[in-house]
Amino acid sequence: MPNNSILLSMKHITKVFPGVKALDDVSLDVKTHEIHALVGENGAGKSTLMKVLSGVYPHGTYEGDILFEGKHCTFSSIRQSEQAGIVIIHQELALSPYLSIAENMFIGDERAKFNIINWDKTREDALKYMERIGLHENPNIPVNKLGVGKQQMVEIAKALAKHAKLLILDEPTSALNERDSQHLLDILKELRDKDNISSVLISHKLNEVAAVADSITILRDGKTIETLDVERKKDTPVSISEERIIKGMVGREITDMFPKRDNPIGDVLFEIKDWTVQNPDNPERKKLDGVNIQVRVGEVVGLAGLVGAGRTELAMSVFGHAYGENITGRTLLEGKDVDISTIPKAIAHGVAYVPEDRKEFGLILIQNIKENTTLAKLKKISKASVINEHEENIVAEEFCKRLNTKTPTILQQTGNLSGGNQQKVVLSKWLFTDPRVLILDEPTRGIDVGTKHEIYTIINSLAAQGLACILISSEMPEIIGMSDRIYVMSEGKITAELSGETATQEEIMRNILNN
Amino acid sequence: MSGLIAILKKNIRQYMMVIALAVAMVAFGLLTDGIFFRPVNLTNLVLQNSYVLILAVGMLLCTLTGNIDLSVGSMVCFIGALCGVMMVDLQWNPYLSIFLALLCGTLIGMWQGFWIAFVNVPPFIATLAGMLIFRGLGQVIMKGQTKAPFPEEFQMISSGYIPDPFGGATIGAVHLHVFTLLIGFLIVALITFSEIQKRKKQKEYAFDLLPTGIWLVKVIFIAAVLAAFTIVFAVYKGFPNVLILLGVLVVGYQFVASKTVQGRYIYALGGNRKAAELSGVKVKWVMFWIYTNMAILATVAAMVFTARLNSATPKAGQNFEMDAIAACYVGGSAVSGGVGTVIGAVVGGLFIGVLNNGMSIIGISTDWQQTIKGFILLSAVAFDLYSKSRSSKVA
Numbered sequence: 001m002p003n004n005s006i007l008l009s010m011k012h013i014t015k016v017f018p019g020v021k022a023l024d025d026v027s028l029d030v031k032t033h034e035i036h037a038l039v040g041e042n043g044a045g046k047s048t049l050m051k052v053l054s055g056v057y058p059h060g061t062y063e064g065d066i067l068f069e070g071k072h073c074t075f076s077s078i079r080q081s082e083q084a085g086i087v088i089i090h091q092e093l094a095l096s097p098y099l100s101i102a103e104n105m106f107i108g109d110e111r112a113k114f115n116i117i118n119w120d121k122t123r124e125d126a127l128k129y130m131e132r133i134g135l136h137e138n139p140n141i142p143v144n145k146l147g148v149g150k151q152q153m154v155e156i157a158k159a160l161a162k163h164a165k166l167l168i169l170d171e172p173t174s175a176l177n178e179r180d181s182q183h184l185l186d187i188l189k190e191l192r193d194k195d196n197i198s199s200v201l202i203s204h205k206l207n208e209v210a211a212v213a214d215s216i217t218i219l220r221d222g223k224t225i226e227t228l229d230v231e232r233k234k235d236t237p238v239s240i241s242e243e244r245i246i247k248g249m250v251g252r253e254i255t256d257m258f259p260k261r262d263n264p265i266g267d268v269l270f271e272i273k274d275w276t277v278q279n280p281d282n283p284e285r286k287k288l289d290g291v292n293i294q295v296r297v298g299e300v301v302g303l304a305g306l307v308g309a310g311r312t313e314l315a316m317s318v319f320g321h322a323y324g325e326n327i328t329g330r331t332l333l334e335g336k337d338v339d340i341s342t343i344p345k346a347i348a349h350g351v352a353y354v355p356e357d358r359k360e361f362g363l364i365l366i367q368n369i370k371e372n373t374t375l376a377k378l379k380k381i382s383k384a385s386v387i388n389e390h391e392e393n394i395v396a397e398e399f400c401k402r403l404n405t406k407t408p409t410i411l412q413q414t415g416n417l418s419g420g421n422q423q424k425v426v427l428s429k430w431l432f433t434d435p436r437v438l439i440l441d442e443p444t445r446g447i448d449v450g451t452k453h454e455i456y457t458i459i460n461s462l463a464a465q466g467l468a469c470i471l472i473s474s475e476m477p478e479i480i481g482m483s484d485r486i487y488v489m490s491e492g493k494i495t496a497e498l499s500g501e502t503a504t505q506e507e508i509m510r511n512i513l514n515n
Numbered sequence: 516m517s518g519l520i521a522i523l524k525k526n527i528r529q530y531m532m533v534i535a536l537a538v539a540m541v542a543f544g545l546l547t548d549g550i551f552f553r554p555v556n557l558t559n560l561v562l563q564n565s566y567v568l569i570l571a572v573g574m575l576l577c578t579l580t581g582n583i584d585l586s587v588g589s590m591v592c593f594i595g596a597l598c599g600v601m602m603v604d605l606q607w608n609p610y611l612s613i614f615l616a617l618l619c620g621t622l623i624g625m626w627q628g629f630w631i632a633f634v635n636v637p638p639f640i641a642t643l644a645g646m647l648i649f650r651g652l653g654q655v656i657m658k659g660q661t662k663a664p665f666p667e668e669f670q671m672i673s674s675g676y677i678p679d680p681f682g683g684a685t686i687g688a689v690h691l692h693v694f695t696l697l698i699g700f701l702i703v704a705l706i707t708f709s710e711i712q713k714r715k716k717q718k719e720y721a722f723d724l725l726p727t728g729i730w731l732v733k734v735i736f737i738a739a740v741l742a743a744f745t746i747v748f749a750v751y752k753g754f755p756n757v758l759i760l761l762g763v764l765v766v767g768y769q770f771v772a773s774k775t776v777q778g779r780y781i782y783a784l785g786g787n788r789k790a791a792e793l794s795g796v797k798v799k800w801v802m803f804w805i806y807t808n809m810a811i812l813a814t815v816a817a818m819v820f821t822a823r824l825n826s827a828t829p830k831a832g833q834n835f836e837m838d839a840i841a842a843c844y845v846g847g848s849a850v851s852g853g854v855g856t857v858i859g860a861v862v863g864g865l866f867i868g869v870l871n872n873g874m875s876i877i878g879i880s881t882d883w884q885q886t887i888k889g890f891i892l893l894s895a896v897a898f899d900l901y902s903k904s905r906s907s908k909v910a
Contacts, residue, residue: 322793344795353793361793364786366853375783376794378776385775390716429794 006067007032007198008053008086008166013064015048015057022048023062024222030166030198035188037213038202041249041474045222046202050168054088055081069165079108085165089155089172097144102126104143105158129157132195133187148282149180156187160197167191167199173208174308181205185212204306206242206513218248225249246509258481259457263464265484266297268335270351270437270468275329277317287313287324288492295437295468300459302483302500303472304508310492311472312356315439319353320346333436347376352435354426356442356472358419362426365415369407370396372414372425377433399428403458420451427458438462439470444478456482476505488512531898532846532859536866543873550876554751557744562673562823564868565757566591566816568861570839571846572768573812575860576805578843579772579785581852582638584806586627586645587813587839591832593653594620594817599662599827602669609669617814623649624810625803632803642806646836654829663826673823675756692753699745699754703738710734757819764812769857781805785852841888842867845895867891 008030015023023045030036038046051057053066055075066073068084075081078088095104102122111121126139135153143151152172159167167188173181185208191197203209209216210230218225225248275291288310295301303311316323318331320343331338333349340346346353355361363372373396374381381391396410405424407417414425423443430438440459444452459482463469473479479486483500488511496511543551550556570587577584594616601612627645630636681693711734717724725733748754772778780801783791792798816835821827846863848855867888874884 319793320795343793344797347795355793360787361789364783364790364853366786367782371779371783375779375791375796378779382776385777387774387776387779389774 005032006030007069009065009067010049010053011065011067013049013052013062013066015052015062022222023052026064026219026222026224028217028224029227030200031215032198033192033196034214035192035199035201035212037209037216038200038219039204039206039209039216039245039249040219041476044219044249046219047170048222049219050088050170050200050202053081054078054086054168082162082164085163086168087159087162087164087166088168089152089159089170091171091174093148093151093155095143095151095154098142100140100142101130101137101146101154101157102139104154105129105139105161107158109162125161126157129160132160133157133191147180149176149183152176152180152184153187156184156191160191160195165197167197168202169199170202171204172201173203173205181208188212204513206245206509209245210242216245218245220249242510242513243506246506249509257453257456257477259453259460261300261460261463263298263460265299266466268294269297269333270295271330271332271335272314272318273330273332275314275318276327277313277324278326280323280325283325286492288317291329291489291492291494293470293487293494295470297466297468298463299484300463300469300471300482300500302479302486303470303489304476304479304486304512305474305489306512307474309489309512311489312441313492314489315353315441315470315472316355318346319343319351319439322353347433350434350436351439352376352430352433352437353439354430354441354443356445358422358426362429363414363422366413368411368413369400369405369417369425369428370410373399373410373428373432376429380432395432396428399432403428404454420447420454423447423451423455427455431462435467437468437470439472441472442474443471444473444475476508479508480505532862532866532895536862536869539866539869539873543869543876547873547876551873552747554747556872556876557747558751558755560868560872561755561758561761563872564864565673565761566820566823567835567838567842567868568761568864569764569812569816569819570835571842571860571864572764572857573809574836574839575768575843575846575848575855575857576772576781577638577809578840578848578850578860579781579852579855580638580802580805581785581850583642583836583840584627584638584645584809584813585642585836586649587809587816588832588835588837589646589648589650589653590620590623590810590813591817591820591835592827592829593623593649593656594814595821595827595831596653596656596662596829598665598669598818598821600656602665603662603827609666613669613818616818617811620810620814620817621807623814624807627810628803628806631806632799638802638806653831657827657829659829661826661828665822665825669818670822670825671756672760673755673757673819674825676752677754677756677759679753689750692749692751695749695753696745699741699749703741703745706741707734707738710737760815760819764815765857765861772857777801777804782853785854787853838867839864841892844899845892847899849899850896863895 006029008028010026010028013023013026014021026045026049028038028049038049040046052062055077058076059074068086073081073084075084096107099107105126106122111118111125123139130137130139133153133156135150135157137146137150143154146154156167172184176184188199188201189212192199201209201213214230216228216230218228228244271294273292275288276286277288279285279287291314293301303314305311313323317327318340321327321341322343331340338349340349340351359365364375370392374392378387381388381395393410399405400407400410403424405421405428407421414422417425443459444455447455459469459471471479471482480500480503486498486500486503486508487494488496488498488508490512495514498507498511540551574584574587597619598612598616601607601615602609623645627641630641631638677694679692679694684691684693714724714730724730772781780791780796783794783796784798784801788798817832820831824831842864843855843860844850844863845866846855846859846861848860870888870891871884874887
């Protein structure tokens, strides 16, 4: 290592959102000439920290200091941080799909004189940067003709064109296959060694992190847990094991947040067999590949995995084919094939899906509790298509009482309720359809601890009534605490089936990452 | 008093239009020395605006989904032309012709609904295409000529009045249409009764109630206004046929929109299409039927208009779509969809109609009328957005 001077130093960063402390006294030091990995669970604060750094959250909206090349930074926009030499590449690529590689590379920084673009110079410069990272393509072809891996490289070339000194890559390999990932990581190493460009690598793929990172900072619950230095002797990898990183990531203890459940578990009620689904945005890629799942009467089955593993897609494709293309596979209810290929059919057969994003997919925010509660099965309270408002009121009142929804009246607009109460209305809506199979997708996301506990209690009582529940959650304590069995999903496949009683977070994480 | 202001603030959008309509009518009454309130003028007001109001009823459903239908004006022209060919050129039976026109309108609606619902052509584009297509076809059919005159039976749609089986009654110098009075007061009684029932139920559920005083004022106001208009019509020739048609449509559609599963689906789709779809609403079919329905109502409006003019012309129906759309937005529809009522759209349409009529009597030129209507549409929607952003800030 040539020198060990500090390139970037973020000191005691605290960032508060209304009601949430997203970052709590976080510090991060990146040396020149290094690849620094930033790891942590979803919601640990990695993205927030990078948004603070790049000026998305402008100076003054957070506490703490940022020093870059020894100078104090007070960025108030991405443009300013880029001028200083910090370039962030987001998980969702920020390329304009119908513009060419060269055009994309110089967006906002056009090779122009008097506002007239010099196309020869544009092409020439583009080729120069593309050469440096080994992207051998015609700079005139539109980027949507490139694969995801090459698009990622265009992003890096674009960053180089901005004279980046520090690259921040947010999950750059999550959409890439093994070979493209390797190629990308090699580029990062090369940039470090030849061009003296440091990188901050945010990644869930710990094998990658262990393989390329020079140091690793672990965040958990908005706090810095530790920074590990990786000593690397010439080409002999890994002085730090994945296990070691995982321990830091999930190190919290499970309290008795999760009420016990002791109802008997019955026969298999619902099965998904050989479920394969194509990604509608990228037909070459299978989003789900031969998934087999079964859930019994009175059982809660957890689906663990990282964001993007395909859990939501599995739930939505099963629930009335609400996601995906070329869906193949079987769904069975009580051992018999059942047609739930449209949402009305799924509802009629007693399959219900409580979606992940309750504001976007779960509720009609401009309508009141009553209207939301009955929407999925209006038939139950209507005769010859005319809604019986008296019955509707009774139903809505009942559910508010049963789930302890806090509201002045059932005529309250759901947009004005708190997250927890909104979730209870979504639950009401689906319980009103008399489901036998209930799929819960991140049912406690963004909900305070007390209401979380209430929702767990509700899930337990539903299981006790004989419902078969499938619980999707990115919070591992929740999955472990609530599930009788756990399926681990990774990249569209089930990679393990664990018992809820004996599973540990380390075990789940290992099964996610060992894919 | 502060309670009253709070109630007004909460329901400001609802009351605003009714108040504005009342103010406009009173103002024109004063400005025209009472000409405005003469029975013959009020009857004219209904006849002049009936087709726009019929269109507004259908358009409301489109605006509930966050969309509009631009083709209805051209459809009025096309259907008018069709009726002209059938009844004037070919001398077909008017009832058969009406039936065939309705059938044709339904097919046109299904055609547009198909592109919108199943091919996902944005409604703005699909109906813009319809606007060009049906204006063009209408002119092709008419070959630039005007078709007239229509048979008596057909004209009666617009120029007829309901019969009086009681033969009328004369009190002093005034001749009264008894059947009109009877229907009018029956409606007043029904509305009063249903308001009382509704309040009883609301009490049962302990919903937010209007204070008794305000509620009473509201009910009495509605009853008094309806009774007054009934008397005005009874003094002239009775209720026009069109008014009855319009009344049936408004009540029917208000019922469907507010009380039925289908209506709920439309509001749900407009409020959040994805959430509605995930709740089992067949959103494509809902869109299909909304646009089919719009075309059927456009057909009805076309016949009312053609019957009123007693001729079909190539220019018929121009800008009707704009009037109908304006009526919906002035009447409280949200541009983003999911909010609005049939009654609101009708009140909005009446407001515009009253302005047209009143300004014409005063002698304001149509150029200025256009301009003023434009400002009113703009301020109504701006006010809507303003009051919404304020209420969201409070919450």
